[in-house]
Amino acid sequence: MAATSQSQTSNPFLLAADNSPSLLPLLRSDPSLASAQDEHGYSLLHAACSYNHLDLLRSLVNEFHVNVNLVDEDGDTALFVAETLDCAKILVEELHADISIRNIDGKTARETIAEDDDFPQVAVYLRVKELEAGIPQTNGVAGPPVTNGQGPPPLVPEGMNIQFGEMVPEEELGEVVDPEFRRRIEELAARDDFQGEEGQRQLRELVTEVLRGEVTERDVRRRTS
Known part of the structure; x- marks a missing residue:
């Protein structure tokens, strides 16, 4: 031992x-x-x-x-x-x-x-x-x-x-x-709570979408129309 x-x-x-x-x-x-x-x-x-x-x-x-x-x-x-x-x-x-x-x-x-x-x-x-x-x-x-x-x-x-x-x-x-990824991550980074739990949760969701190819030009048109 x-x-x-x-x-x-x-x-x-x-x-x-x-x-x-x-x-x-x-x-x-x-x-x-x-x-x-x-x-x-x-x-x-x-x-x-x-x-x-x-x-x-x-x-x-x-x-x-x-x-x-x-x-x-x-x-x-x-x-x-x-x-x-x-x-x-x-x-x-x-x-x-x-x-x-x-x-x-x-x-x-x-x-x-x-x-x-x-x-x-x-x-x-x-x-x-x-x-x-x-x-x-x-x-x-x-x-x-x-x-x-x-x-x-x-x-x-x-x-x-x-x-x-x-x-x-x-x-x-x-x-x-993708320009939609660019727009959304810039919006997240500008938020006061970006470093907080909610901001980081949304960041995790966003990068997961990007890696899976789920963020597209259609999202841009849908959100801005």
């Missing part, structure tokens, strides 16, 4: 899942553990993202220099398991995770998350970042092979400066972003 307890308290994957205060001292005593992967390629980065331990995520990349684009046996980086908008933004905007990486199924993190339909805000955020980077929407069409390289995604095209929650000008995107 004592041996089992000792094994659990020194297992970095269990410590990462629990966000244990013992993990960072363990990693500092043996920094090679920070990049360790199990037999399936699961890493501490994947654990930190999956459990939304954001300070641990930052420490792994910034202090221990773990490759933010480390992939598991399925070709999934940590971004593929991000379940919150905060986690996705830290990965992409602070730690420069590559949003264009495709797994062994030929799908990006955005495509995988959108397909699962569990975290629509993360999927919509990643789609906006794809638009900023000029990455076309392929919806699972096989693309470049999986890579484990480092470096930020392509730069935003000149003259385009977008924050999540603001829509890209239609002339920059053509028909990529």
